[in-house]
Amino acid sequence: MQQELQSLPRGLAEDVAMNLVMVARLIDEDPETAYAYSRIALRLASRVAAVREAAGFAAYGNQKYSEALAEFRAARRMTGSAELWPLMADCERGLGRPEKALDMAGAPEVSKLDKAGQVEMRLVAAGARRDMGQLDAAIVTLQSPELASNATQPWTARLRYAYADALLEAGREDEAREWFAKALESDKEGSTDASDRLAELDGVEFVDAFDDSAEDGAPAPEGDSDNDGDSGSDSADAEREGRDER
Template sequence: MERTTDQKVYDGPPLPEEVTGKELDRSVLDQLRGLPEKLAARVARHLAAAGLLIDSEPETAYQHTLAARGRASRVGVVREACGEAAYAAGHFAEALSELRAAKRMSGTNAYLPMMADCERALGRPERALELAKNPSVKKLERAQQVEMTIVEAGARFDLGEVDGALRTLENAHVRSVAREPWVVRLRYAYADLLLKAGRRDEAIEWFHRTVAVDGEQLTDAAERLEELEAEQA
């Protein structure tokens, strides 16, 4: 008998034999201990598979998290994983719903930047700005604060506030001499926004500044810089 759509989602994609679930961080495994042993093992394998695939095959990763959610929807880390995978796969409404659920369960505000970006992706920049004003943002780690700042700038740009968007990034230590990943992300966002604003020469300068600190190649700044300079030649 052919399985229904719901049954297929519950089953999830095939689990690679080499994925045991033990690849997960201990804090994640601890949250699964309240489940029956076999069930916890199955959920862990789906979460581990999702983690391995989220960059290369985000849709498959999302399907793995749906299979985990079907078995453990009351576990916060499962809803978090489902939200992150949905976000990576471009399912922003679903991601927002899952991240809201994870936030309720865990009480953490770490999901706020991603939630704001989902609102923006859904064409609701005003809601993204509301989340950016949440007092809890100031208590987030620096990298998460920067992510929220980038989303805020993007939302302002969406609303036609080009100068305000650029000032938002300029006021976020875009000229920091640190070489942390958040500096890379901030400079890249600034360069990208300058280009969208038609300030091409300044954008090229800031793509150069991004490449200078992006030793891990976290962005495609080098490729974009090469294209821009080729167009000028």
């Protein structure tokens, strides 16, 4: 990114860099604000590939798939890289065009992706199959050497999770539980909710320890009493008088 920004005047480059840093910092916890920063960077330097890519990620994080796709395409034209191909395909899914996503999964660009990109493309293709109601085909799509490997890679948890989720939708609950457990085992960063899904399958219910209303014999909230006598009215009058004095 720094190399790309060197083509800009120094002050402008610093402003653009600051906005891109904020996009990266906020994209997960506050996607709307990240999107706002991306629009500022885009207004300042729309001819910089890193800016178009950041704008694409920010739009994607806010489910603005048409806008994200346009930005990813622009970044790809500038760099010639196929790195964004899976994200572009997933944008097609988001726009309700799973057939287009599947066409992209079979395109020559996929062979140019690294292993992580190819796994991501497989996940997108499986999602497109599910969008089209082809659940068995989605399951087969996810069956791969990467899924069968015992090695843990950055994509392992998400791949196993997607496979477990597809199995569960297909009614293969025992297999789904096995793969959710495998997903949890490899999910060191907590990128999935595999633990929650396992708990659901095991019938475990979580109770909020701070929810007093869940306890038996908890007192009814004020105002719910059936007693409409003078004592309640007098109490309310006294409380109002006290507020007036304050």
